[in-house]
Ligand SMILES: Nc1ncnc2c1ncn2[C@@H]1O[C@H](COP(=O)(O)OP(=O)(O)OP(=O)(O)O)[C@@H](O)[C@H]1O
């Protein structure tokens with residue numbers, strides 16, 4: 001294994017696995033596997049990039065640090081030369097969040113400073129300019145992410161946000177330096193490291209910027225960012241002759257299907273609305289769930305009764321609905337209860353023979369996939385930017401899509417089911 005990734009959620013893990021497996025156009029990527037939690041055995045010999053999906057984004061920082069250091073150890077034991085810590089392209093965290101603590105702990109463990117921190121993902125509209133994060137044409141804190149149920153992003157200046165989470169000061173490399181190319185980026189990062197800054201926000205607006213940053217990062221032991229930060233990383237290994245460059249093939253599974261949506265993001269709510277116009281759809285009564293009146297058996301019965309017709313169940317609510325339910329029952333209690341509901345539903349579905357499963361939302365995907373105990377996933381073709389087809393191993397494979405809340409075209413759900421079937 002050459003490249004190891006520690007991802008703080010499951011959709012984010014499949015996002016960066018997709019980027020690494022894809023590589024640069026015409027060159028191909030690395031042979032990549034997504035692990036669902038810390039693997040208990042050594043990786044298969046042919047794996048060139050291993051992505052460990054943790055469910056650490058919204059947990060206590062000390063626990064996230066411990067889990068991430070365990071993941072680091074496993075990846076180093078597999079031979080990885082370079083480690084990426086993958087967090088959300090919208091920098092999802094709270095002032096007490098764990099991007100800073102985990103990144104600093106990894107930097108300490110690898111004895112490095114002046115480490116790149118860049119959440120940019122231009123393909124999904126996330127750019128970093130003057131240390132501020134934009135989602136399309138809006139600053140982060142005016143993009144809808146200020147209403148996130150767990151990690152409301154209320155400051156677009158991610159240098160300032162990250163400083164709330166770190167022990168050491170945070171540096172910044174501006175876009176002019178990035179445009180000067182890899183040697184200028186390397187020199188700027190070195191200066192920040194010499195000034196004792198563990199982490200450095202690096203501006204990036206286009207994929208070309210990310211390729212330049214990737215080249216600058218070639219010798220780095222540690223890099224942190226969104227999936228965009230990996231755009232040029234496979235190329236470094238291919239150009240050094242350490243990997244051949246592979247193109248992910250189709251991994252079709254044509255079986256019964258279901259869609260579960262727990263994300264409350266604008267994109268997912270629009271996808272739900274569009275899908276519901278001509279497919280069987282059940283809105284979960286979240287108050288009923290919290291009062292114990294709605295159970296996983298009901299959701300499963302609905303999905304199984306409508307199999308073959310792309311059925312969807314969703315909890316996704318508007319910011320007002322989310323606020324109301326959280327103030328009545330408590331944010332963490334609601335999240336944990338909904339996670340449990342989706343997890344149990346997914347277990348029932350797979351034991352009833354569902355073979356194609358589309359899940360929307362990182363926390364929701366983490367809950368579902370952990371409940372299914374699938375082990376490791378192969379990465380197939382990209383469906384929409386940042387969302388690949390995934391396939392579990394073994395003789396009863398399940399084809400999966402773990403969609404980040406804000407990703408995907410409006411007709412994503414039907415498109416994803418077709419791609420899973422190889423159509
Ligand atoms: N109607 C609702 N009211 C309150 N909370 C909800 C509701 N529906 C879902 N949630 C909670 O909102 C959170 C959504 O997080 P999730 O990570 O699944 O989506 P996301 O943040 O949009 O996706 P991503 O992490 O991929 O960007 C979950 O904790 C879920 O339990």
Ligand SMILES: O=C(O)[C@@H](O)C(=O)CO
Pocket residue numbers: 009011012013015016087088089090121226227361362386404405
């Ligand atoms: O970076 C992103 O936006 C996604 O991969 C993600 O992490 C969503 O949970």
